[in-house]
Amino acid sequence: MIKKCGKNIIVDRGAYFGQNLEIGDYSQIGINSQLGTTPPAGIVIGNNVMMAPDVVIMTANHKHDDITVPMQGQGFEAAPVIIEDDVWIGMRAIILPGVRVGRSSIIGAGAVVAKDIPPFSIVVGNPGRVVRKRDGSPII
Numbered sequence: 001m002i003k004k005c006g007k008n009i010i011v012d013r014g015a016y017f018g019q020n021l022e023i024g025d026y027s028q029i030g031i032n033s034q035l036g037t038t039p040p041a042g043i044v045i046g047n048n049v050m051m052a053p054d055v056v057i058m059t060a061n062h063k064h065d066d067i068t069v070p071m072q073g074q075g076f077e078a079a080p081v082i083i084e085d086d087v088w089i090g091m092r093a094i095i096l097p098g099v100r101v102g103r104s105s106i107i108g109a110g111a112v113v114a115k116d117i118p119p120f121s122i123v124v125g126n127p128g129r130v131v132r133k134r135d136g137s138p139i140i
Ligand SMILES: CC(C)(COP(=O)(O)OP(=O)(O)OC[C@H]1O[C@@H](n2cnc3c(N)ncnc32)[C@H](O)[C@@H]1OP(=O)(O)O)[C@@H](O)C(=O)NCCC(=O)NCCS
Pocket: 051, 052, 053, 089, 090, 091, 092, 106, 107, 108, 109, 110, 111, 122, 123, 124, 125, 131, 132
C-alpha cells in the first residue's frame, strides 16, 4: 500500500493514506490523520517526522477556472506535498496541495499551510505564517 516505506514507521489508529505515499525512517502518521494522494501527485514524508492526531494532507484541488461548467466536471489539479526530515506537525494542522515543508520545522496545532515553508520555521495560524525560526535566522 505504501509506495516506499522506511524502517520503524508508526501508523497510528484510524489513519488513512492514499497509495502514492513515500515515508522515511522513524516517521509517523498520526491518529485519525488523513493523507489523500490524488494521482499523479503523491506525498513524500522524510525521516523522523512526528505527526499529531487529525492532521490532514491533500494533493489536489478541484479545477474551477471555467464558470460556465460545474466544478464537478472540470477535473482536478494535483500537486505533490513534501514534508522534509525532522518536521513536527501539530494537531489538526492542514497542509494543502503543492506545499513543501522545510526540514526541522514545526507546524502549530490548527495551522493551515498553503505555501512552502523554509527550513527551521515555526508556523501557526490560518493562513499559516512563520512566527519564529528555530535556528535564529530572519523570517523572510
Ligand atoms: C507552535 C507551538 C509548538 C509553539 O511554538 P513556540 O515557538 O513555542 O511559540 P509560542 O508559544 O512562543 O507562540 C508564538 C506566538 O504564536 C501563537 N501561537 C502558538 N501556537 C499557536 C497555534 N497553534 N495557533 C495559533 N497561534 C499560536 C502564540 O499565541 C504566540 O502569539 P503572540 O506572539 O501573539 O503572543 C505550539 O503552540 C503548538 O501549536 N504545538 C502543537 C501541539 C500539539 O499539536 N501537540 C500534539 C502532540 S504531538
